[in-house]
Amino acid sequence: MARNPRNQIYPAYEDLPAARGGGPLVRLWRARAELLLLAATTLFVLALLGATRDGQWVPVVLLTSAVSVPAATRRGRSWVAAHFWCVFSRHRLHRVCMETTMHTRAGRIPLVLWITPTAAGEKALIMVRAGISAEEFEAYAEEIAAACWARGVNVYRHRTRSQFLIVEIVRRDVTPGAASPGLDRLYGRRSWVALRPDLEEPPDLRTEVVLPRAA
Template sequence: MPKSTRTRSTRRAGRGRTATGTIETITRPTQSLPVQILLVIWRWRWELMVLVTAIYITIAHGAKIVGYIESNPAWLNAMLAVLVLGWIVSDNFVRRFVVNRVWCVITRHRVRACLVEMRTLNYSGNLPFIIACWSTKTGQVVWVWMRPGLSMEDLDNKSETIASACWARKANIERSRRNAALVRIEIDRRDPLSKQHITSPLLDDTSDLPEAVVADDAVMAFLTPDTDRVSDESTTQPPAKTGAGETRTKTSKTKYTATVDDRASVILGANGEDVSDYV
């Protein structure tokens, strides 16, 4: 049996081919080291801030904290731990701020990861620059600066993908009215009206009654028209005699109807002229 004429390099190239035979090439711009350091600091600024704070507290006040804990009895340390844990779990300003900041950091990283996976890049390989992320009553808002070569059209029909990446209910993408490069991504995580019971003031008379007692007649009693009110359009004046056995009635719209002996209805104008053919 003859040996194959393919070399090892050819076999390796054949193994590396994809099913479609396509190759994706993404170029990266050459950036200086200071720029790269600044971008890393800006991206991980909250994590670095927490790390620096923890290191400072450990170095500057770690010995004092350990000495204070060792000087107290065990029951007092347990009580202090319970109080601190209860204060953290309870609803207060510090807890809300920490939770909102954590979700903002998570949302910012998730949006960037989603942009990378969707290949929202320009020809130089740059992603949209995430300016900031703020907390709202329903979730978070991420402001994105589109680099040259990108626009909001690159994010069209991508709201469901971004919402799925951020573990949210939905996402809304809007462009700034003043600048086309500034895009607002609103991440909706919760509905503030879903757990609230809204009562209508129209049912004050029947709100305290059981549902079986309230019949349709009790509701329809508020919808019946007032019989004492008489409309101005239906008011008529007493009939006046016009002679020759005719009587005419004047309505609010200054139209006259006449009834003759042959039972034929005739409409008269303001000057008594027959206008039946024109009506």
């Protein structure tokens, strides 16, 4: 199947300026997860040092247990890994927009409003800028998948507000009956239109209809 013309950067887009990194507030917003993790780690270390300096070992045991016990469980490790991939995919989505034509002539890239783990990978809620559409994300689906180290990417557009779209990053098969670890139910069930004809709705939001077997 022929590639979408939106994938061709030159010569149609050779006058398109490079994307900018954004202002200080935008940079802080994009690095919010890392900043929160840094703040939590700093508070943890300071509390640990203060407790050991004062000879209070009970707070030390409680603090170390709060970190080591979840890390020793499968559920805890899965939670950490799932959110690591969310942060990783968010940064890679930004990078794809900068390296392709998915930014405006002013150099502004789409906003990743929310990203959450799913049973198959991650799902990002994105608001596009003027001049960018969900169809352009679909045209760059292979580039997004490669940048996010994923198996594939599915794109869904909002039924009534086309400035909003969902980029679903697929990393693995979904085990039947497996619960999604994220909060993708907040996206709604019937609000999104798939841009590929073989996808009617996001897989983890689709209501399965079981037909009765013939006697």
